[in-house]
Every structure is written in C-alpha cells, then in structure tokens.
Amino acid sequence: MTAPDVKETLLDAALIHVAFDGWSAETFAAAVADCGVDMAVARAVCPRGAVDLAMAYHQRGDRLMAARFAAEDMTGLRYSEKVAALVRFRIEAADDKEAVRRGTTLFTLPQYAADGARLIWNTCDLIWNLLGDSSDDVNWYTKRMTLSGVYSSTVLYWLGDDSQGEQATWEFLDRRIDDVMRFEKFKASVRANKPLSALLAGPMAVLGAIKAPKRRDDMPGHMGGTN
Incomplete structure (x- = not known):
C-alpha cells in the first residue's frame, strides 16, 4: 500500500470518529486501530x-470539485455563474458538515491557522485555474484573495444553514459573487477615468510591477512538503 493509499484509508476510518472527538489524537489512534495500520507507518x-x-x-x-467540473456542461453560463458553480461544487463535495465544522475549529487555532489559510488559498487558486485564469500581475493575487473571502464566508453560512436543499446558502453565495462583480466593474471604471488614472499613476505603476508566482510554492510564507 502506497503512502497516499494509507492516508486515504486512515482518513476514511477517521471520519467515523471526527463527529465525537474532532480532528484529535483520539480520532487518529482510533482510525489507526480500525484499519489495522501499524502506528509507525501511520x-x-x-x-x-x-x-x-x-x-x-x-x-x-x-x-x-475538479472531477465534477470536468464532468459538467457549463457552456452558456456567464463567467460569474461558473465561479459560483465551482464554489458550490466545492462545498457540496464536503458532504460531512461536522467534519468541516471540526476542521474550521482546528484551523482557527494559532498553530494551525497558516495551514488553514493555505488550504483555502489553494482551493481558490484551483477554481481560477480550472476556469482558465491567465492573469500574471497583481490581479492574480486579488482574484484569489477576494474569492477566499467569498468561499470562507459561504462555508460559515452553510454550516449554520438548515433551509430546504440549503437554498439559503446558494442565495448567499450569489449575493457575494454579485458583490465581487460590482467591485471588478468599479476597478474597470477607475482605469477608464483619465483624471483618476493620472492621479493614481504612481501606485498603479507599483502594482503593475507585481507578477504572479512562477511556481505554486513560490510565495512568501509557503513551506514545501505540507500539501
């Protein structure tokens, strides 16, 4: 059994215990015992x-999420609708609310906050990449930062949503995406406004010098080998 196979086996075994003990040492020990993996290997x-x-x-x-995106026919959808669909696909992929709730609690702890932030960033990076994002300047960062906020807030809303078919969550998501699109239109209007563009020429020149990372791990604060 390969290392990824062992991790997936342990994960499947752990999910049964997470609702009771969270993502804890007790859950890990129970998962190891349940699937019969040697503790040293685990x-x-x-x-x-x-x-x-x-x-x-x-x-x-x-x-x-990526597999569902590949299987779905999204022709005819507006770009904003595709973004919303992918966020929904990602949330629906997490079919165990208690596991997500416990994970949210875990990754708010100071010692794991950086891991949690990186997971969300990577999710949003994947969404933009699946949609063919080709930005290579400061927009590369702002798109992912903005979507990280949308994704995080929608997950928190979803955790407390008891509406039929979680319709309230998807309506909340649509409103957040609409907010993002209005912001993008505002940025475009600033660029089109010659007096304002001239006033902001200096700051815009600085921002224009910012480039997207050449590698996925080419970012400040990233520690290799943690994914």
Missing part, C-alpha cells in the same frame, strides 16, 4: 496525526 504518513488527516479531507474535496 506516523510516517501523517507526522502530525489528525491534523494531516484534516488537511487530506480538505484536499479530497478539491479533487472532487
């Missing part, structure tokens, strides 16, 4: 125990 694959499994659960959701 620790080699998941050095941080259940924290690594919580990250693997999020990354599994990313893969499921």
Whole structure:
C-alpha cells in the first residue's frame, strides 16, 4: 500500500470518529486501530496525526470539485455563474458538515491557522485555474484573495444553514459573487477615468510591477512538503 493509499484509508476510518472527538489524537489512534495500520507507518504518513488527516479531507474535496467540473456542461453560463458553480461544487463535495465544522475549529487555532489559510488559498487558486485564469500581475493575487473571502464566508453560512436543499446558502453565495462583480466593474471604471488614472499613476505603476508566482510554492510564507 502506497503512502497516499494509507492516508486515504486512515482518513476514511477517521471520519467515523471526527463527529465525537474532532480532528484529535483520539480520532487518529482510533482510525489507526480500525484499519489495522501499524502506528509507525501511520506516523510516517501523517507526522502530525489528525491534523494531516484534516488537511487530506480538505484536499479530497478539491479533487472532487475538479472531477465534477470536468464532468459538467457549463457552456452558456456567464463567467460569474461558473465561479459560483465551482464554489458550490466545492462545498457540496464536503458532504460531512461536522467534519468541516471540526476542521474550521482546528484551523482557527494559532498553530494551525497558516495551514488553514493555505488550504483555502489553494482551493481558490484551483477554481481560477480550472476556469482558465491567465492573469500574471497583481490581479492574480486579488482574484484569489477576494474569492477566499467569498468561499470562507459561504462555508460559515452553510454550516449554520438548515433551509430546504440549503437554498439559503446558494442565495448567499450569489449575493457575494454579485458583490465581487460590482467591485471588478468599479476597478474597470477607475482605469477608464483619465483624471483618476493620472492621479493614481504612481501606485498603479507599483502594482503593475507585481507578477504572479512562477511556481505554486513560490510565495512568501509557503513551506514545501505540507500539501
């Protein structure tokens, strides 16, 4: 069994216990016992125990979102509708609300906050890449930062949503996407306004010098080997 296979096996076993014990040492030990993996092997694959499994659960959701996107026919949808659809696909991929709730609690802890932020960033980076985003300047960052806010707020709304078919969540998501599109239109209007563009020429020149990272790990604060 390969290391990825071991991690997936442990993750499946852990999900049964997460609702009761969270992404904890107790959950990790129970998962190891349930699937019969040697603890030394489990620790080699998941050095941080259940924290690594919580990250693997999020990354599994990313893969499921990408697979659903590949299978869906999205022709005819506006760009903003495609963004909203992908955010919805990603949230629906996390079919265990309690696992997400426990993960949200885990990644708000100071020692794991950077991991949580990176997971959300990578999800939003994947969404833009799936949509063919070709920006290579400061817009590369602003798009991902803005979508990270939309995604995070929608997940929190979803966790408390008990509406039929979670319709309230999808309406909330649509409103957030509309806010983003209005902001993009505002930026375009600033660029089209010659007096204002002249006033902001200096700051815009600085921003124009910012380029997208050449590699996925070519970002400040990124630590290799954590995904």
